[in-house]
Amino acid sequence: MRIRVWGLVMVLVVVVAGCHGNFVDQTSKTEEKEETTSGTLSRDPFTGMPEKGDARSALMVMVNNHAKARPQSGLNRADVVVEILAEGPITRFAAFYHSQNPGKVGPVRSVRPYFLDLAAGMGAVVAHAGGSPAALKRIESERIPSLDGIHGAARYFQREKSRQPPHNLYTDVEQLRQGANQQGLSPDSAVEGPWRFDDRGAVEQGRSASEVEIRYGSRYQVGYRYDEASEEYIRYTQGKKQVDRETNQPLSMNNILVLYTDHQVVDSAGRREVDLKESGKGYLFQKGKRIAIHWENRDGWLVPLVEQEVVPLLPGKTWINILPEDGHVSSRG
CATH class of the missing domain: 3.50.90.10 (YerB-like)
Known part of the structure:
Protein backbone atom coordinates (compact mmCIF):
# COMPACT_ATOMS: atom_id res chain seq x y z
CA MET A 1 0.00 0.00 0.00
CA ARG A 2 2.78 2.43 0.87
CA ILE A 3 4.44 1.77 -2.46
CA ARG A 4 1.22 2.57 -4.34
CA VAL A 5 0.67 5.83 -2.38
CA TRP A 6 4.25 6.96 -2.97
CA GLY A 7 3.92 6.29 -6.69
CA LEU A 8 0.72 8.36 -6.83
CA VAL A 9 2.44 11.26 -5.05
CA MET A 10 5.32 11.23 -7.53
CA VAL A 11 2.90 11.31 -10.48
CA LEU A 12 1.08 14.32 -9.00
CA VAL A 13 4.37 16.16 -8.45
CA VAL A 14 5.36 15.66 -12.09
CA VAL A 15 1.96 16.83 -13.37
CA VAL A 16 1.93 19.96 -11.20
CA ALA A 17 5.48 20.87 -12.17
CA GLY A 18 4.64 20.47 -15.84
CA CYS A 19 1.59 22.73 -15.62
CA HIS A 20 3.15 25.57 -13.61
CA GLY A 21 2.99 29.02 -15.21
CA ASN A 22 1.65 30.27 -18.54
CA PHE A 23 5.09 30.99 -19.99
CA VAL A 24 7.64 28.21 -19.42
CA ASP A 25 11.24 29.35 -19.52
CA GLN A 26 13.26 26.96 -21.67
CA THR A 27 16.45 29.00 -21.55
CA SER A 28 18.28 26.86 -19.01
CA LYS A 29 17.49 23.66 -20.93
CA THR A 30 18.64 25.22 -24.18
CA GLU A 31 21.87 26.45 -22.65
CA GLU A 32 22.57 22.97 -21.29
CA LYS A 33 22.42 21.68 -24.87
CA GLU A 34 24.76 24.43 -26.03
CA GLU A 35 27.72 23.32 -23.96
CA THR A 36 30.75 22.52 -26.10
CA THR A 37 34.30 21.42 -25.47
CA SER A 38 35.44 25.02 -25.95
CA GLY A 39 33.07 26.50 -23.39
CA THR A 40 29.41 27.24 -22.74
CA LEU A 41 27.45 29.27 -25.28
CA SER A 42 25.31 31.96 -23.68
CA ARG A 43 22.39 33.79 -25.25
CA ASP A 44 22.73 37.30 -26.61
CA PRO A 45 20.73 39.59 -24.28
CA PHE A 46 19.20 41.48 -27.22
CA THR A 47 18.29 38.58 -29.51
CA GLY A 48 18.27 35.43 -27.38
CA MET A 49 20.44 33.76 -30.00
CA GLN A 183 37.78 56.60 -26.60
CA GLY A 184 37.84 54.14 -23.70
CA LEU A 185 34.08 53.56 -23.88
CA SER A 186 34.12 49.77 -24.12
CA PRO A 187 32.50 47.88 -21.23
CA ASP A 188 34.35 45.80 -18.69
CA SER A 189 31.80 43.01 -18.84
CA ALA A 190 29.16 41.58 -21.16
CA VAL A 191 25.73 43.21 -21.32
CA GLU A 192 23.02 41.52 -19.27
CA GLY A 193 19.27 42.03 -19.53
CA PRO A 194 15.94 40.89 -18.09
CA TRP A 195 14.28 39.75 -21.33
CA ARG A 196 13.31 36.09 -21.61
CA PHE A 197 13.47 34.12 -24.85
CA ASP A 198 11.69 30.96 -25.88
CA ASP A 199 11.53 29.29 -29.29
CA ARG A 200 7.78 28.90 -28.80
CA GLY A 201 7.21 32.53 -27.78
CA ALA A 202 3.85 33.29 -26.20
CA VAL A 203 1.53 32.68 -29.16
CA GLU A 204 -0.67 30.22 -27.27
CA GLN A 205 -2.03 33.26 -25.42
CA GLY A 206 -2.66 35.32 -28.57
CA ARG A 207 -5.32 36.23 -31.13
CA SER A 208 -4.79 36.21 -34.88
CA ALA A 209 -2.94 39.30 -36.14
CA SER A 210 -1.41 38.78 -39.56
CA GLU A 211 -1.77 42.51 -40.36
CA VAL A 212 -0.96 45.28 -37.90
CA GLU A 213 -1.60 49.02 -38.31
CA ILE A 214 -0.14 51.61 -35.94
CA ARG A 215 -1.07 55.29 -36.02
CA TYR A 216 1.12 57.76 -34.18
CA GLY A 217 -1.25 60.51 -35.29
CA SER A 218 -3.28 61.64 -38.28
CA ARG A 219 -0.14 62.22 -40.41
CA TYR A 220 1.99 59.16 -39.72
CA GLN A 221 1.29 55.45 -39.70
CA VAL A 222 3.27 52.23 -39.90
CA GLY A 223 2.23 48.65 -40.52
CA TYR A 224 3.47 45.09 -40.28
CA ARG A 225 2.37 42.05 -42.26
CA TYR A 226 3.13 38.52 -41.20
CA ASP A 227 4.97 36.27 -43.65
CA GLU A 228 4.20 32.63 -42.86
CA ALA A 229 7.12 31.30 -44.90
CA SER A 230 9.77 33.14 -42.88
CA GLU A 231 7.68 33.38 -39.69
CA GLU A 232 8.57 37.07 -39.53
CA TYR A 233 6.71 40.36 -39.83
CA ILE A 234 7.50 42.72 -42.73
CA ARG A 235 7.59 46.46 -42.03
CA TYR A 236 5.57 49.11 -43.92
CA THR A 237 5.82 52.90 -43.56
CA GLN A 238 3.02 55.13 -44.84
CA GLY A 239 1.66 52.12 -46.71
CA LYS A 240 4.93 51.34 -48.51
CA LYS A 241 7.10 48.32 -47.83
CA GLN A 242 10.24 49.56 -46.04
CA VAL A 243 13.52 48.19 -47.38
CA ASP A 244 17.21 48.49 -46.63
CA ARG A 245 18.99 50.97 -48.88
CA GLU A 246 22.07 48.79 -49.34
CA THR A 247 20.39 45.46 -50.10
CA ASN A 248 16.86 46.48 -51.13
CA GLN A 249 15.61 43.70 -48.85
CA PRO A 250 12.46 44.34 -46.77
CA LEU A 251 12.86 45.06 -43.05
CA SER A 252 11.70 42.07 -41.05
CA MET A 253 11.49 41.15 -37.38
CA ASN A 254 10.40 38.34 -35.06
CA ASN A 255 8.82 40.37 -32.25
CA ILE A 256 6.88 43.64 -32.31
CA LEU A 257 6.14 45.47 -29.08
CA VAL A 258 3.66 48.36 -29.09
CA LEU A 259 3.83 50.30 -25.83
CA TYR A 260 1.69 53.23 -24.68
CA THR A 261 3.11 55.98 -22.49
CA ASP A 262 2.74 59.67 -21.67
CA HIS A 263 4.09 62.25 -24.16
CA GLN A 264 4.36 65.98 -23.42
CA VAL A 265 5.45 68.73 -25.85
CA VAL A 266 7.88 70.92 -23.92
CA ASP A 267 9.01 73.72 -26.26
CA SER A 268 8.15 75.75 -29.36
CA ALA A 269 10.28 73.43 -31.54
CA GLY A 270 7.88 70.59 -30.74
CA ARG A 271 10.35 68.61 -28.63
CA ARG A 272 8.81 66.13 -26.25
CA GLU A 273 9.26 64.49 -22.93
CA VAL A 274 8.41 60.78 -23.22
CA ASP A 275 7.98 58.77 -20.05
CA LEU A 276 9.87 55.49 -20.38
CA LYS A 277 10.64 55.15 -16.67
CA GLU A 278 7.28 53.92 -15.42
CA SER A 279 4.88 51.37 -16.91
CA GLY A 280 1.81 51.06 -19.09
CA LYS A 281 -0.29 48.89 -21.36
CA GLY A 282 0.62 47.51 -24.75
CA TYR A 283 0.70 44.59 -27.17
CA LEU A 284 3.17 41.96 -28.28
CA PHE A 285 2.96 40.53 -31.82
CA GLN A 286 4.59 37.20 -32.66
CA LYS A 287 4.00 34.57 -35.36
CA GLY A 288 0.86 36.27 -36.58
CA LYS A 289 -0.66 36.57 -33.10
CA ARG A 290 -1.43 39.48 -30.75
CA ILE A 291 -0.97 39.29 -26.98
CA ALA A 292 -2.23 42.06 -24.66
CA ILE A 293 0.53 42.94 -22.18
CA HIS A 294 1.57 45.32 -19.44
CA TRP A 295 5.07 46.76 -19.68
CA GLU A 296 7.53 47.91 -17.04
CA ASN A 297 10.91 49.59 -17.08
CA ARG A 298 13.30 47.20 -15.36
CA ASP A 299 16.76 48.71 -15.04
CA GLY A 300 16.28 50.58 -18.31
CA TRP A 301 14.83 47.66 -20.29
CA LEU A 302 11.21 47.74 -21.47
CA VAL A 303 9.88 44.39 -20.32
CA PRO A 304 6.56 42.81 -21.44
CA LEU A 305 4.47 41.19 -18.69
CA VAL A 306 1.24 39.25 -18.30
CA GLU A 307 -0.02 39.01 -14.72
CA GLN A 308 3.42 40.20 -13.52
CA GLU A 309 5.16 37.32 -15.31
CA VAL A 310 7.74 38.16 -17.99
CA VAL A 311 6.45 37.19 -21.43
CA PRO A 312 9.03 35.34 -23.54
CA LEU A 313 10.20 36.85 -26.81
CA LEU A 314 11.08 34.78 -29.83
CA PRO A 315 14.83 34.57 -30.48
CA GLY A 316 15.69 37.11 -33.17
CA LYS A 317 14.98 40.79 -33.89
CA THR A 318 12.60 42.96 -31.88
CA TRP A 319 11.03 46.26 -32.92
CA ILE A 320 9.43 48.48 -30.29
CA ASN A 321 6.89 51.18 -31.20
CA ILE A 322 6.38 53.73 -28.40
CA LEU A 323 2.95 55.33 -28.83
CA PRO A 324 1.42 58.39 -27.17
CA GLU A 325 -1.70 57.61 -25.19
CA ASP A 326 -3.91 58.87 -28.06
CA GLY A 327 -2.09 56.65 -30.57
CA HIS A 328 -3.93 53.76 -32.14
CA VAL A 329 -3.09 50.15 -32.96
CA SER A 330 -5.32 47.67 -34.77
CA SER A 331 -4.85 44.21 -36.21
CA ARG A 332 -6.75 41.63 -38.15
CA GLY A 333 -6.67 37.99 -39.17
Whole structure:
Protein backbone atom coordinates (compact mmCIF):
# COMPACT_ATOMS: atom_id res chain seq x y z
CA MET A 1 0.00 0.00 0.00
CA ARG A 2 2.78 2.43 0.87
CA ILE A 3 4.44 1.77 -2.46
CA ARG A 4 1.22 2.57 -4.34
CA VAL A 5 0.67 5.83 -2.38
CA TRP A 6 4.25 6.96 -2.97
CA GLY A 7 3.92 6.29 -6.69
CA LEU A 8 0.72 8.36 -6.83
CA VAL A 9 2.44 11.26 -5.05
CA MET A 10 5.32 11.23 -7.53
CA VAL A 11 2.90 11.31 -10.48
CA LEU A 12 1.08 14.32 -9.00
CA VAL A 13 4.37 16.16 -8.45
CA VAL A 14 5.36 15.66 -12.09
CA VAL A 15 1.96 16.83 -13.37
CA VAL A 16 1.93 19.96 -11.20
CA ALA A 17 5.48 20.87 -12.17
CA GLY A 18 4.64 20.47 -15.84
CA CYS A 19 1.59 22.73 -15.62
CA HIS A 20 3.15 25.57 -13.61
CA GLY A 21 2.99 29.02 -15.21
CA ASN A 22 1.65 30.27 -18.54
CA PHE A 23 5.09 30.99 -19.99
CA VAL A 24 7.64 28.21 -19.42
CA ASP A 25 11.24 29.35 -19.52
CA GLN A 26 13.26 26.96 -21.67
CA THR A 27 16.45 29.00 -21.55
CA SER A 28 18.28 26.86 -19.01
CA LYS A 29 17.49 23.66 -20.93
CA THR A 30 18.64 25.22 -24.18
CA GLU A 31 21.87 26.45 -22.65
CA GLU A 32 22.57 22.97 -21.29
CA LYS A 33 22.42 21.68 -24.87
CA GLU A 34 24.76 24.43 -26.03
CA GLU A 35 27.72 23.32 -23.96
CA THR A 36 30.75 22.52 -26.10
CA THR A 37 34.30 21.42 -25.47
CA SER A 38 35.44 25.02 -25.95
CA GLY A 39 33.07 26.50 -23.39
CA THR A 40 29.41 27.24 -22.74
CA LEU A 41 27.45 29.27 -25.28
CA SER A 42 25.31 31.96 -23.68
CA ARG A 43 22.39 33.79 -25.25
CA ASP A 44 22.73 37.30 -26.61
CA PRO A 45 20.73 39.59 -24.28
CA PHE A 46 19.20 41.48 -27.22
CA THR A 47 18.29 38.58 -29.51
CA GLY A 48 18.27 35.43 -27.38
CA MET A 49 20.44 33.76 -30.00
CA PRO A 50 23.41 31.60 -28.94
CA GLU A 51 26.73 33.41 -28.77
CA LYS A 52 30.09 33.27 -27.09
CA GLY A 53 29.94 35.68 -24.16
CA ASP A 54 32.35 38.60 -24.38
CA ALA A 55 32.61 42.23 -23.34
CA ARG A 56 32.00 43.99 -26.66
CA SER A 57 30.08 47.24 -26.62
CA ALA A 58 26.40 47.52 -27.32
CA LEU A 59 25.76 50.46 -29.64
CA MET A 60 22.66 52.64 -29.95
CA VAL A 61 22.62 54.57 -33.22
CA MET A 62 20.11 57.37 -33.73
CA VAL A 63 18.65 56.89 -37.22
CA ASN A 64 16.70 59.50 -39.14
CA ASN A 65 13.13 58.69 -40.24
CA HIS A 66 12.28 61.79 -42.24
CA ALA A 67 10.74 60.98 -45.63
CA LYS A 68 13.95 62.24 -47.29
CA ALA A 69 16.01 59.83 -45.18
CA ARG A 70 14.24 56.74 -46.49
CA PRO A 71 15.24 54.09 -47.29
CA GLN A 72 17.66 53.88 -44.39
CA SER A 73 20.77 51.72 -44.17
CA GLY A 74 21.44 49.11 -41.51
CA LEU A 75 18.09 48.86 -39.74
CA ASN A 76 17.82 45.33 -41.11
CA ARG A 77 20.88 44.29 -39.08
CA ALA A 78 19.87 45.88 -35.77
CA ASP A 79 19.08 43.49 -32.91
CA VAL A 80 16.51 45.91 -31.47
CA VAL A 81 14.90 49.02 -32.98
CA VAL A 82 12.90 51.47 -30.85
CA GLU A 83 10.71 54.01 -32.68
CA ILE A 84 9.56 57.15 -30.85
CA LEU A 85 8.25 60.55 -31.93
CA ALA A 86 10.86 63.31 -32.10
CA GLU A 87 9.42 66.61 -33.39
CA GLY A 88 5.97 67.01 -34.87
CA PRO A 89 4.65 63.82 -36.51
CA ILE A 90 8.13 62.47 -37.35
CA THR A 91 9.52 59.52 -35.46
CA ARG A 92 13.15 58.58 -34.90
CA PHE A 93 14.79 55.18 -34.54
CA ALA A 94 17.17 54.01 -31.84
CA ALA A 95 18.89 51.04 -33.48
CA PHE A 96 20.76 48.72 -31.09
CA TYR A 97 23.68 46.64 -32.36
CA HIS A 98 25.32 43.93 -30.28
CA SER A 99 25.29 40.55 -32.03
CA GLN A 100 26.43 41.84 -35.45
CA ASN A 101 29.33 44.09 -36.40
CA PRO A 102 30.06 45.21 -39.98
CA GLY A 103 27.90 47.41 -42.15
CA LYS A 104 26.75 50.94 -42.92
CA VAL A 105 24.15 52.64 -40.71
CA GLY A 106 22.28 55.87 -41.31
CA PRO A 107 21.35 58.56 -41.89
CA VAL A 108 22.40 59.42 -38.33
CA ARG A 109 20.39 62.09 -36.50
CA SER A 110 20.31 63.84 -33.14
CA VAL A 111 19.42 62.35 -29.77
CA ARG A 112 16.75 63.14 -27.14
CA PRO A 113 16.78 62.54 -23.37
CA TYR A 114 14.32 59.63 -23.46
CA PHE A 115 16.58 57.76 -25.88
CA LEU A 116 19.42 58.23 -23.41
CA ASP A 117 17.28 56.49 -20.78
CA LEU A 118 17.22 53.41 -23.01
CA ALA A 119 20.95 53.54 -23.80
CA ALA A 120 21.89 53.78 -20.13
CA GLY A 121 19.76 50.80 -19.14
CA MET A 122 20.85 48.63 -22.03
CA GLY A 123 24.53 49.46 -21.59
CA ALA A 124 24.95 51.05 -25.01
CA VAL A 125 27.36 53.64 -26.37
CA VAL A 126 25.26 56.34 -28.09
CA ALA A 127 26.12 57.25 -31.69
CA HIS A 128 24.39 60.47 -32.74
CA ALA A 129 24.62 63.78 -34.59
CA GLY A 130 24.26 66.34 -31.83
CA GLY A 131 21.09 66.49 -29.81
CA SER A 132 18.55 68.63 -28.02
CA PRO A 133 20.02 71.00 -25.39
CA ALA A 134 18.65 68.79 -22.62
CA ALA A 135 20.16 65.64 -24.14
CA LEU A 136 23.61 67.18 -24.68
CA LYS A 137 23.59 68.51 -21.13
CA ARG A 138 22.81 65.05 -19.77
CA ILE A 139 25.56 63.43 -21.85
CA GLU A 140 28.07 65.86 -20.38
CA SER A 141 26.86 65.94 -16.76
CA GLU A 142 26.22 62.20 -16.47
CA ARG A 143 29.23 61.22 -18.58
CA ILE A 144 27.09 59.06 -20.83
CA PRO A 145 29.32 57.16 -23.31
CA SER A 146 28.69 58.72 -26.71
CA LEU A 147 30.18 59.31 -30.14
CA ASP A 148 28.85 62.58 -31.55
CA GLY A 149 29.23 62.81 -35.32
CA ILE A 150 29.27 66.60 -35.31
CA HIS A 151 30.90 67.31 -31.94
CA GLY A 152 34.23 65.60 -31.37
CA ALA A 153 33.80 62.22 -33.08
CA ALA A 154 33.38 63.24 -36.73
CA ARG A 155 36.17 60.90 -37.86
CA TYR A 156 33.86 57.94 -37.24
CA PHE A 157 31.15 59.34 -39.55
CA GLN A 158 30.93 60.32 -43.23
CA ARG A 159 28.78 62.60 -45.38
CA GLU A 160 27.29 61.09 -48.52
CA LYS A 161 27.06 63.28 -51.61
CA SER A 162 23.99 61.45 -52.93
CA ARG A 163 21.79 63.00 -50.23
CA GLN A 164 21.27 66.49 -48.90
CA PRO A 165 22.06 67.44 -45.28
CA PRO A 166 20.88 66.79 -42.64
CA HIS A 167 19.89 63.46 -44.19
CA ASN A 168 23.36 62.39 -45.36
CA LEU A 169 25.43 61.53 -42.27
CA TYR A 170 26.40 57.86 -42.11
CA THR A 171 28.60 55.60 -40.04
CA ASP A 172 29.59 51.94 -39.80
CA VAL A 173 29.17 49.57 -36.87
CA GLU A 174 32.82 48.48 -37.10
CA GLN A 175 33.93 52.14 -37.13
CA LEU A 176 31.84 52.82 -34.04
CA ARG A 177 33.34 49.87 -32.20
CA GLN A 178 36.81 51.12 -33.04
CA GLY A 179 35.81 54.57 -31.84
CA ALA A 180 34.42 53.19 -28.60
CA ASN A 181 37.68 51.32 -27.98
CA GLN A 182 39.84 54.32 -28.82
CA GLN A 183 37.78 56.60 -26.60
CA GLY A 184 37.84 54.14 -23.70
CA LEU A 185 34.08 53.56 -23.88
CA SER A 186 34.12 49.77 -24.12
CA PRO A 187 32.50 47.88 -21.23
CA ASP A 188 34.35 45.80 -18.69
CA SER A 189 31.80 43.01 -18.84
CA ALA A 190 29.16 41.58 -21.16
CA VAL A 191 25.73 43.21 -21.32
CA GLU A 192 23.02 41.52 -19.27
CA GLY A 193 19.27 42.03 -19.53
CA PRO A 194 15.94 40.89 -18.09
CA TRP A 195 14.28 39.75 -21.33
CA ARG A 196 13.31 36.09 -21.61
CA PHE A 197 13.47 34.12 -24.85
CA ASP A 198 11.69 30.96 -25.88
CA ASP A 199 11.53 29.29 -29.29
CA ARG A 200 7.78 28.90 -28.80
CA GLY A 201 7.21 32.53 -27.78
CA ALA A 202 3.85 33.29 -26.20
CA VAL A 203 1.53 32.68 -29.16
CA GLU A 204 -0.67 30.22 -27.27
CA GLN A 205 -2.03 33.26 -25.42
CA GLY A 206 -2.66 35.32 -28.57
CA ARG A 207 -5.32 36.23 -31.13
CA SER A 208 -4.79 36.21 -34.88
CA ALA A 209 -2.94 39.30 -36.14
CA SER A 210 -1.41 38.78 -39.56
CA GLU A 211 -1.77 42.51 -40.36
CA VAL A 212 -0.96 45.28 -37.90
CA GLU A 213 -1.60 49.02 -38.31
CA ILE A 214 -0.14 51.61 -35.94
CA ARG A 215 -1.07 55.29 -36.02
CA TYR A 216 1.12 57.76 -34.18
CA GLY A 217 -1.25 60.51 -35.29
CA SER A 218 -3.28 61.64 -38.28
CA ARG A 219 -0.14 62.22 -40.41
CA TYR A 220 1.99 59.16 -39.72
CA GLN A 221 1.29 55.45 -39.70
CA VAL A 222 3.27 52.23 -39.90
CA GLY A 223 2.23 48.65 -40.52
CA TYR A 224 3.47 45.09 -40.28
CA ARG A 225 2.37 42.05 -42.26
CA TYR A 226 3.13 38.52 -41.20
CA ASP A 227 4.97 36.27 -43.65
CA GLU A 228 4.20 32.63 -42.86
CA ALA A 229 7.12 31.30 -44.90
CA SER A 230 9.77 33.14 -42.88
CA GLU A 231 7.68 33.38 -39.69
CA GLU A 232 8.57 37.07 -39.53
CA TYR A 233 6.71 40.36 -39.83
CA ILE A 234 7.50 42.72 -42.73
CA ARG A 235 7.59 46.46 -42.03
CA TYR A 236 5.57 49.11 -43.92
CA THR A 237 5.82 52.90 -43.56
CA GLN A 238 3.02 55.13 -44.84
CA GLY A 239 1.66 52.12 -46.71
CA LYS A 240 4.93 51.34 -48.51
CA LYS A 241 7.10 48.32 -47.83
CA GLN A 242 10.24 49.56 -46.04
CA VAL A 243 13.52 48.19 -47.38
CA ASP A 244 17.21 48.49 -46.63
CA ARG A 245 18.99 50.97 -48.88
CA GLU A 246 22.07 48.79 -49.34
CA THR A 247 20.39 45.46 -50.10
CA ASN A 248 16.86 46.48 -51.13
CA GLN A 249 15.61 43.70 -48.85
CA PRO A 250 12.46 44.34 -46.77
CA LEU A 251 12.86 45.06 -43.05
CA SER A 252 11.70 42.07 -41.05
CA MET A 253 11.49 41.15 -37.38
CA ASN A 254 10.40 38.34 -35.06
CA ASN A 255 8.82 40.37 -32.25
CA ILE A 256 6.88 43.64 -32.31
CA LEU A 257 6.14 45.47 -29.08
CA VAL A 258 3.66 48.36 -29.09
CA LEU A 259 3.83 50.30 -25.83
CA TYR A 260 1.69 53.23 -24.68
CA THR A 261 3.11 55.98 -22.49
CA ASP A 262 2.74 59.67 -21.67
CA HIS A 263 4.09 62.25 -24.16
CA GLN A 264 4.36 65.98 -23.42
CA VAL A 265 5.45 68.73 -25.85
CA VAL A 266 7.88 70.92 -23.92
CA ASP A 267 9.01 73.72 -26.26
CA SER A 268 8.15 75.75 -29.36
CA ALA A 269 10.28 73.43 -31.54
CA GLY A 270 7.88 70.59 -30.74
CA ARG A 271 10.35 68.61 -28.63
CA ARG A 272 8.81 66.13 -26.25
CA GLU A 273 9.26 64.49 -22.93
CA VAL A 274 8.41 60.78 -23.22
CA ASP A 275 7.98 58.77 -20.05
CA LEU A 276 9.87 55.49 -20.38
CA LYS A 277 10.64 55.15 -16.67
CA GLU A 278 7.28 53.92 -15.42
CA SER A 279 4.88 51.37 -16.91
CA GLY A 280 1.81 51.06 -19.09
CA LYS A 281 -0.29 48.89 -21.36
CA GLY A 282 0.62 47.51 -24.75
CA TYR A 283 0.70 44.59 -27.17
CA LEU A 284 3.17 41.96 -28.28
CA PHE A 285 2.96 40.53 -31.82
CA GLN A 286 4.59 37.20 -32.66
CA LYS A 287 4.00 34.57 -35.36
CA GLY A 288 0.86 36.27 -36.58
CA LYS A 289 -0.66 36.57 -33.10
CA ARG A 290 -1.43 39.48 -30.75
CA ILE A 291 -0.97 39.29 -26.98
CA ALA A 292 -2.23 42.06 -24.66
CA ILE A 293 0.53 42.94 -22.18
CA HIS A 294 1.57 45.32 -19.44
CA TRP A 295 5.07 46.76 -19.68
CA GLU A 296 7.53 47.91 -17.04
CA ASN A 297 10.91 49.59 -17.08
CA ARG A 298 13.30 47.20 -15.36
CA ASP A 299 16.76 48.71 -15.04
CA GLY A 300 16.28 50.58 -18.31
CA TRP A 301 14.83 47.66 -20.29
CA LEU A 302 11.21 47.74 -21.47
CA VAL A 303 9.88 44.39 -20.32
CA PRO A 304 6.56 42.81 -21.44
CA LEU A 305 4.47 41.19 -18.69
CA VAL A 306 1.24 39.25 -18.30
CA GLU A 307 -0.02 39.01 -14.72
CA GLN A 308 3.42 40.20 -13.52
CA GLU A 309 5.16 37.32 -15.31
CA VAL A 310 7.74 38.16 -17.99
CA VAL A 311 6.45 37.19 -21.43
CA PRO A 312 9.03 35.34 -23.54
CA LEU A 313 10.20 36.85 -26.81
CA LEU A 314 11.08 34.78 -29.83
CA PRO A 315 14.83 34.57 -30.48
CA GLY A 316 15.69 37.11 -33.17
CA LYS A 317 14.98 40.79 -33.89
CA THR A 318 12.60 42.96 -31.88
CA TRP A 319 11.03 46.26 -32.92
CA ILE A 320 9.43 48.48 -30.29
CA ASN A 321 6.89 51.18 -31.20
CA ILE A 322 6.38 53.73 -28.40
CA LEU A 323 2.95 55.33 -28.83
CA PRO A 324 1.42 58.39 -27.17
CA GLU A 325 -1.70 57.61 -25.19
CA ASP A 326 -3.91 58.87 -28.06
CA GLY A 327 -2.09 56.65 -30.57
CA HIS A 328 -3.93 53.76 -32.14
CA VAL A 329 -3.09 50.15 -32.96
CA SER A 330 -5.32 47.67 -34.77
CA SER A 331 -4.85 44.21 -36.21
CA ARG A 332 -6.75 41.63 -38.15
CA GLY A 333 -6.67 37.99 -39.17
